[in-house]
Each structure stands twice: as C-alpha cells, then as structure tokens.
Amino acid sequence: MARTAADEHRAVARVFTDRVRGTDPEAWDNPAPCEGWAARDVVRHLVEWFPAFLKAGAGVELPTGPSVDEDPVAAWATHRDGVQALLDDPATADERLSNPHIGEIPLDQAVDRFYTADVFMHTWDLARATGQEEHLDPAKCAQLLDGMLPLDEVLRASGQYGPRVEVPESADVQTRLLAFIGRRP
Numbered sequence: 270m271a272r273t274a275a276d277e278h279r280a281v282a283r284v285f286t287d288r289v290r291g292t293d294p295e296a297w298d299n300p301a302p303c304e305g306w307a308a309r310d311v312v313r314h315l316v317e318w319f320p321a322f323l324k325a326g327a328g329v330e331l332p333t334g335p336s337v338d339e340d341p342v343a344a345w346a347t348h349r350d351g352v353q354a355l356l357d358d359p360a361t362a363d364e365r366l367s368n369p370h371i372g373e374i375p376l377d378q379a380v381d382r383f384y385t386a387d388v389f390m391h392t393w394d395l396a397r398a399t400g401q402e403e404h405l406d407p408a409k410c411a412q413l414l415d416g417m418l419p420l421d422e423v424l425r426a427s428g429q430y431g432p433r434v435e436v437p438e439s440a441d442v443q444t445r446l447l448a449f450i451g452r453r454p
Contacts, residue, residue, distance in 0.1 A: 275356035
C-alpha cells in the first residue's frame with residue numbers, strides 16, 4: 270500500500286526533527302551549504318515560506334511558535350506539528366491548493382510535492398552544517414531525482430536551485446540528487 274502524504278511527512282519530518290534536536294546550541298550559526306545561510310536559516314526557510322504558500326493557495330493558516338532566532342527547536346516543532354495535523358485531518362482530502370505556477374491540485378499532494386520534498390532535501394543541509402549524520406533514504410533520493418530531472422530548465426529558472434554540480438554518473442543517488450540541486454556533497 271502506498272504511503273499517504275501524511276505518512277510521508279511524518280517519516281521525513283521525523284528525520285529532520287532528529288537533526289534539529291541533535292544540533293548543538295553553539296552550532297546554530299554555523300554556515301550551511303545554501304549560500305549565505307547559517308544552520309538556523311535552514312529551519313527558518315521551512316517555517317517561513319510554507320505558511321505563506323498555504324495561506325495564499327488554500328486559505329490555510331498554520332499555528333505559529335517562537336521565532337527561529339529565539340528557539341529554533343520549538344519553532345520547528347510547532348510548525349511540524351501544524352503541518353502534520355493538517356495532513357492527518359480527514360477534511361484535508363477535500364481541500365485544494367491553487368497557485369498561478371502549478372494550477373489547482375489536491376492540498377495533500379501540494380504539501381507532499383513541494384514542502385515534504387523540501388524538508389527531505391534540507392535535512393542534508395542541516396546535517397552538513399551541524400556535523401550530524403548526512404545519510405538520506407536512497408529510495409526517496411531516487412524518487413525525487415527521477416521526478417526533477419525532466420524539469421531541469423523549469424527548476425533552474427525558478428531561482429530555487431543553484432547551478433547543477435557535475436558528478437560522475439557512477440556516483441550514488443544521494444550524491445547525484447544533491448549535485449542536481451546545486452549542493453557540493
């Protein structure tokens with residue numbers, strides 16, 4: 270049986286949460302692999318862009334917690350729990366998200382495609398910035414990479430991804446995914 274968007278978010282957010290909780294308080298200002306970002310900015314990105322996306326596209330408001338500068342662990346936990354509650358709510362199955370760039374799609378699919386995938390990829394960024402376990406699920410890496418490769422030009426034009434980094438074809442799937450999105454693994 271295929272995993273639901275709620276199941277997928279729960280699994281991906283669990284790993285990201287482990288990295289958030291595992292971050293030494295002194296490491297929140299360490300440089301992250303995203304140019305100009307520190308470790309706390311990885312969390313900031315996730316807790317700030319997605320609520321605006323949901324509100325604009327579906328009229329959904331997520332609960333807000335403390336600022337990432339004040340308490341990145343609590344900011345992430347509040348945000349994560351809000352997204353999970355949204356996905357666990359049976360009424361979400363009937364909700365739709367509308368966006369001029371993607372059209373209208375079921376809300377749970379929008380969360381999975383745009384947000385949960387972002388959390389997954391940023392797990393590596395936070396791990397790298399804070400000296401934690403960097404291994405990502407290879408099946409999820411392959412799924413994302415297969416879905417993104419045909420959209421290379423569109424993704425680059427969005428400004429959300431850095432220039433593709435060249436790696437050998439023989440590189441493992443995590444390395445190929447990270448290089449595709451502009452990281453230097």
